[in-house]
Amino acid sequence: MSSSRPSDHIDSAPVDPTIAQPQLGFVGYLRFFWRQLTSMRTALFLLLLLAFASIPGSLVPQRSSDPNGVIQYKLDYPDLYPILDGLQVFSTYTSIWFSSIYLLLFISLIGCIIPRSVHHYRALRSRPPKTPARLNRLAGYTSVTGQTDAASAIDVARAQLKRSGYRTELYPSAHSTSSGQAGASYSVSAERGYLRETGNLVFHTALVGILVSVAIGGSFGYSGQRVVVEGQKFVNVLGDYDSFNPGRFFASDVLEPFRISLDKFEATYELENQKAIGQVTDYSAYVTTTTPGGDDQKANIKVNEPLAIGGTDVFLLGNGYAPTVTVRDPEGTVVWTDSTPFLPQDTFLTSLGVLKIPDGLSEQLGLVGFFYPTAAKLDSGALSSGFPDLLDPVLSLRVYTGDLGLDAGVPRSVYQLNTDPLTPIAGDGAVDASGAEVPALQLKIGETVELPNGLGTIELTDVKRFASFDIHRDPSQVWVLSFAILILAGLFTGLFIPRRRVWVKATQKADGTVTLEYAGLARGEDPRLEAAVTDIAAAHVKQLGLKVES
Amino acid sequence: MTLETVSLLAVYSAMAIYTLAFIAFTVDLARRSAAQPVEEVAEAAPVGMLAAASGNRASALVDRLATDAPAAAPLKRSRALRLAMGFTVLGWVLHTAGVVLRGFAAGYAPWSNMYGFAITATAIIVGVFLLVQFWQDLRFLGAYIVGFCLVFLGLATVNFYVAVTPQPPALQSAWLVIHVFVAILGTSFFALGGGLSVVQLLQSRREARGGEGMAFLATLPNAERLENLAYRLILIGFVFWTFTLIAGAVWAERAWGRYWGWDTKEVWTFIIWTIFAGYIHARATRGWRGSRSAWLAIIGFGAVMFNFTVVNLFFKGLHAYSGL
Numbered sequence: 001m002s003s004s005r006p007s008d009h010i011d012s013a014p015v016d017p018t019i020a021q022p023q024l025g026f027v028g029y030l031r032f033f034w035r036q037l038t039s040m041r042t043a044l045f046l047l048l049l050l051a052f053a054s055i056p057g058s059l060v061p062q063r064s065s066d067p068n069g070v071i072q073y074k075l076d077y078p079d080l081y082p083i084l085d086g087l088q089v090f091s092t093y094t095s096i097w098f099s100s101i102y103l104l105l106f107i108s109l110i111g112c113i114i115p116r117s118v119h120h121y122r123a124l125r126s127r128p129p130k131t132p133a134r135l136n137r138l139a140g141y142t143s144v145t146g147q148t149d150a151a152s153a154i155d156v157a158r159a160q161l162k163r164s165g166y167r168t169e170l171y172p173s174a175h176s177t178s179s180g181q182a183g184a185s186y187s188v189s190a191e192r193g194y195l196r197e198t199g200n201l202v203f204h205t206a207l208v209g210i211l212v213s214v215a216i217g218g219s220f221g222y223s224g225q226r227v228v229v230e231g232q233k234f235v236n237v238l239g240d241y242d243s244f245n246p247g248r249f250f251a252s253d254v255l256e257p258f259r260i261s262l263d264k265f266e267a268t269y270e271l272e273n274q275k276a277i278g279q280v281t282d283y284s285a286y287v288t289t290t291t292p293g294g295d296d297q298k299a300n301i302k303v304n305e306p307l308a309i310g311g312t313d314v315f316l317l318g319n320g321y322a323p324t325v326t327v328r329d330p331e332g333t334v335v336w337t338d339s340t341p342f343l344p345q346d347t348f349l350t351s352l353g354v355l356k357i358p359d360g361l362s363e364q365l366g367l368v369g370f371f372y373p374t375a376a377k378l379d380s381g382a383l384s385s386g387f388p389d390l391l392d393p394v395l396s397l398r399v400y401t402g403d404l405g406l407d408a409g410v411p412r413s414v415y416q417l418n419t420d421p422l423t424p425i426a427g428d429g430a431v432d433a434s435g436a437e438v439p440a441l442q443l444k445i446g447e448t449v450e451l452p453n454g455l456g457t458i459e460l461t462d463v464k465r466f467a468s469f470d471i472h473r474d475p476s477q478v479w480v481l482s483f484a485i486l487i488l489a490g491l492f493t494g495l496f497i498p499r500r501r502v503w504v505k506a507t508q509k510a511d512g513t514v515t516l517e518y519a520g521l522a523r524g525e526d527p528r529l530e531a532a533v534t535d536i537a538a539a540h541v542k543q544l545g546l547k548v549e550s
Numbered sequence: 551m552t553l554e555t556v557s558l559l560a561v562y563s564a565m566a567i568y569t570l571a572f573i574a575f576t577v578d579l580a581r582r583s584a585a586q587p588v589e590e591v592a593e594a595a596p597v598g599m600l601a602a603a604s605g606n607r608a609s610a611l612v613d614r615l616a617t618d619a620p621a622a623a624p625l626k627r628s629r630a631l632r633l634a635m636g637f638t639v640l641g642w643v644l645h646t647a648g649v650v651l652r653g654f655a656a657g658y659a660p661w662s663n664m665y666g667f668a669i670t671a672t673a674i675i676v677g678v679f680l681l682v683q684f685w686q687d688l689r690f691l692g693a694y695i696v697g698f699c700l701v702f703l704g705l706a707t708v709n710f711y712v713a714v715t716p717q718p719p720a721l722q723s724a725w726l727v728i729h730v731f732v733a734i735l736g737t738s739f740f741a742l743g744g745g746l747s748v749v750q751l752l753q754s755r756r757e758a759r760g761g762e763g764m765a766f767l768a769t770l771p772n773a774e775r776l777e778n779l780a781y782r783l784i785l786i787g788f789v790f791w792t793f794t795l796i797a798g799a800v801w802a803e804r805a806w807g808r809y810w811g812w813d814t815k816e817v818w819t820f821i822i823w824t825i826f827a828g829y830i831h832a833r834a835t836r837g838w839r840g841s842r843s844a845w846l847a848i849i850g851f852g853a854v855m856f857n858f859t860v861v862n863l864f865f866k867g868l869h870a871y872s873g874l
Contacts, residue, residue, distance in 0.1 A: 008836045040835040044828055048846075051824035058817040058865060065811050069866065093812050214810075223807070276715035283719050303719035304805050315807040470807045477809060484796045491792055495785050525833070527778060 006039045006112065011524070037104070038111035046105040053101055057092030060084060064091065106211055113204050120197045127169040131187040131503045138503075138519035140533025145515045146546035150506035153516060154186040157504040157540050164536075166190035166502065187505035192498075196524060199493025206486035213483060217476015219248035224471045229322040229339045230464040233261040236310060236471070254473065256310035259290040263298075265319055265465035269389055278348060278387050285316050285467045301469070311473055318468040320344045321351050321371055323395050324461040327361070330454060335360025341466040342371045343415060348385040349373050354417040355397075356404050361455050363401040366417045368428075370396045371463075395460050397441040398427035399451060425452040499523040502536060516540070553655035554714050560648035561669055561707060567641035568676075568700045574634035575693035581630060582690075582766035634692055635683075641696075642676045645703075649673050656714045659727045661734075664862060668706035671734045671858075672699035678738035686779060690770055694745045725801035733794040737854055739787030740826070744851030746780035747844040754841055777840065780847055781833055788826045795819055814867035818857040825850040 005012050024032055036042055061069025070090050074081045088095035135141055151172075158168045168190045224241035226234045234240055236258050268282040285301040289309055301307045307314040321344075326337040335357070342353030355367040375394035376386035383396060400422035405412060424430035427440030432452065441449050443460035450457055501521040506514050518537040522529045649670050652660040660666040679695045682688055754773035756763035771779070798819065799809040810816060829846040832838035861867075 010834050010836055010839065012836075040831060041837075044831045044835050044838065047824055047828040047831060051821045051828065054817050054821050054824070057812060058814040058821075058861070061866070062812055065813055066866070270716045273713075273715060275713035279716055280719060281716045282722075302722075304723040304725075306804065306807065313807060315805075317807070472807045474808075477803065480809060481800070484799070488789075488792060488796065491789055495789065525781070527782060 005116075006043075007035065008040045034111065037108050043105070043108050043112070046101060046108060050101050050105060053098050054092070056089050057098075060089055062090060062092060064093070102211075106208060109204055110208060113201060113208070116197070117201055120194075120201060123197070124194055128167055128189040128191040128501065131171045131189045131505055135503055135505055135517045135519035138521055140530040141517070141519045142534055142537040143515060143517045144537065144541055144546060145509070145513050146541075146544070147512070148506075148514050148516075148544050148546060150184060150186050150508045150514045153506045153514060153540075153544055154188050154504065156543055157506075157536075158188040158190075160540055160543065161188065161190040161502065161504070161536070164192070166192040167194075183510075184508040185505060187503060189501070189503050191501045193500055193523070195493045196497045196499040197494075199490045199495075199497065201490075201494075202486055203490030203494050206483040206490060209483035209486070210480055213476045213479035217474065217479055220250065220254070221472070221474040221476065222246045222250050222254075223473070225317075225468060226471065227341050227466050227468045228260070228262040229341060229466040230262050230265055232339075233259055234469065235259050236312070241471075254311070256312070257292055258310040260307075260309070260314065260469070261288045261290075262286075262467055263288055265467050267319065267388070267465070269387070278389075280388065283316060283319060285319075285469075301467075313472050315470040315472065316467055317470045318344075320349065320466055320468075321373060321390075321393075322464045322466040323353070323369070323371055323393075324464060325355060325395075326459045326461045327357055327365070327451075327456060328459070329361055329456045332457075333360075335456070337461070339462070339464050339466075340414075341468075342369065346385070347388065349388040350385040354415060356406065356414075356417065358404055358406050361451075363455065364404045364406075365451075365455065366400040366402070366404050366419070366422055368398045368400070368417055368419065372396070373463075390463060393445055393463050395443045395463075396427075397443070397458070399425050399430075399441060400428075401425055401453075401455075425455075495525075498526040498528065498532070500526050500529055500532065502533060504536070504540065516546075553651050557648045557651035557655060558707070558711075560644050560651060561703065564641045564645035564648060565700060565703050565707070567637050567644065568696050568703070571634050571637035571641055572693060572696045572700060574630050574637060575689075575696060578628050578630040578634060579690070579693055579766050581628060582769040583764065631689055631692075634696075635689060638676065638692065638696055639680060642673065642680060645669070645673045645676065652714070656717070658717045658722075659730075660714075661730050662717060662721045662726065663712055664710040665706050665712050667730070667858075668702055668710055670730075671737060672702050672706075674731075674734045675699055675738040675741055678735070679742065682742060682783070688742065688746070688779070690749070690766075691742065691745045694748075695741065698741065720805060723801060723805065725797060725804065729794060729797040729801055732790050732797060736787045736790030736794055737858075739783045739790065740847075740851045740854050743780045743784035743787060743847050746776050746783065747847040750776035750780060750844045751841055751848075754844075773840070777844065780844070784826060784829060784847055784850075788823075788830060791819075791823055791826065795823055814861055814865040815857070818853065818861050822850060822853045822857060825853055 061067075061073055063070050073090075084090065088097070092098055132138070136143070154170065158170060161168050168188050171187045171189055172185075222245060224244040226240065226242050228234050236255050238244060238252050238255065262285060264286040266282075266284045266286070267280055270276045270279045270281055273279075283303055287299050287301060287307070289297050289299055289307070291310060299307050301314060301316045303316055306316075320342055322339040322341045324337065324339040327335055329335050336359075338355075340353050340355055342351035344351050351371040351373075353369050353371065355365075355369060357365040357367070370383070372383050372385040372394045373389060374385055374387035374391040375383050378384050383394060400417070400419055402422035405418070405421070419428070426438045430438040430452070432438050438452055441451075441458065443449060443458070445460055445463060448457050448459040500523060503517075503519050505517040507517070508514055516537075518533050518540070520529050520533040649660060652666060652669065656666075661670045675695065676699055679688070679691065749767075749770060750773050752764060753767050753770060753776055756767050757773055761768070770776070798816070802811070802813075802816075803809040825846060829843055829850055832843040832846055
């Protein structure tokens, strides 16, 4: 149909295989490869290959979305891991092979969009083409003979087609000029649905737009995580993040200074539905935000309701308990006090945390604690949590002494304690001087117990909630959303608006009657073309007041 | 009796009636195999060709003036078929009541776990099947659609059933309603398109053998027409699926802080989108029309089913709401 289409498009003229191809030069080969790359078959192949290549990334954990899963995979399948890792399967969507496929696909796409845009631009400026000599071979061909004037019948048809949104052009035949003369023929050539191709081009261009937005926009953004305990603040500077992932072109001056204080964290749990006791029904993080030059503002961050502040969005991603523990030396002087976030281990918030007390006591102290918001004894005698809210909180601590390794200059996780080089003095098989087992320390809120070996005392002063926030800045998302909307709009118009040509021809007969002929031509998918042509014919005949003998 | 129990009862009743519908649909297919197809010729020829071939073109025009006749001539009246459709409508009303009651029992759109999703999805698929009949006579897909939904309802009630529980905070969003509902609509159209493509493959094999093969196929539209119908239904499904993808990304941005993260469910939604994008391009590629694109439609629908079953149950990811 049009020269802008790839040669293997269903509407292109078939290539005659008997034609001998000339010898190709260098430029000839370049043209040949370009034509291959931009052919329908290649585009289709690359599309299906892309679908296929996406599968491995769903079968094995990905570094981007599940880094711990990758570590676990390495432990579970030590033989397979290096092979898959070499194939970049753990970062499928940034791997060389996956990138190659989509980049080739997009080059092929651009190679298709550009010539088609040029062609469409010309089509938009041109008039509908001449009426073909033989209409009877075209779709929906209908003919009617009756008493009317050929030229005015065509004028009526033209007005009718214009009303239905057709672009029209009159084509009087060359050899006859005056109406009423036998053999004189008048016709109107009409075309509609230019929006179909426009939509098609918008759709494909918007796909390129999304790719470019993601590639460029993502590089200017950042994301960071921060755990905040009730009563504490977070300040939006690099040093105040627990973890931070900058985009490629991130510059720290884009961090707008703001402060978020977590006033209170509330979790609501189901109490009535017997099938779902303890299931969470709501999380609310009540915060106070401060921006430079602005007043303090109260806000409530919920799971589906992030807070927009300083060009970023702040998301509530996790929460848990942070027991406040105070450690005193034998003289009763406070040597350490802090609210330490404990990581939840199950739905009833049995939580695990680590306390490290390097200074102030005669030995360095490391503690591994389990916190049970509602302590319940299992049959085995071990504790577990029976409900996620603070009904009967118990903190159980194993105590170790020895070198915590904090002075070695090696970064250590605050959530982990390597107990191998340490000596247990309570719990974990610890024994006192007489050889009797020393159990782990157990504390309720407000309770103070002695540390073994006369090291001092330890108190569970309070239990607070913590919330973990994700702070994101992604300047590309407005662009991505805009292109996504264009994709939908383009899809609608590109798929559902029919592009068609319709011709109406009136030929004066020698006996004084006029033969009216109607036919259409689909340009792209157009299942209703035949019906549309017949409808046009019916409306036209009705308007002319022709009597049609059945 | 609680609303939840009434809902389950309605779903069980719907299953019983669907079973009757399935039997009647199958009887109809069997009858088609036995009876000599009278309308075969009229069936195969599109209206436009009839008009062009007709000696008196004006009469075709007059017909068109009088009525807006559907492109396919109506099938020979079959009591089994009418009975089957009646059962399907009745079953669907009970089925929908079951979904709505479950929604009332829960206090939110009842599709946040596998069971709720399965009963809603099957209700919408049957609903779309019934609605499509006003556009085209696709009742010959009844055994496939009702049988398919029956199997899923069986799996859902026996294996996926969970009691109504409160909505977890992660799902407390209007996007749950929009994103999932549109995804199911898309799935419904893919299901119909997939079914038509299977029939198309059977039909084109029969046509290639000069009419030998399963006899009931003679009463169905020809392969080309089946392909066109499948294409038009899948186009609608594709638009819904594109919307699902975009709505999902918008929601993901609200809930998780990123619009796209290659979560397993996101990956499979993308794979399905790509397969159907390939299907649409195959229609426009020389040498890919016909059976090849039909296979793509079937693979695409297979991926949709895989996404709902295997990915939900066995793959690790953020869309872990199966409730099992």
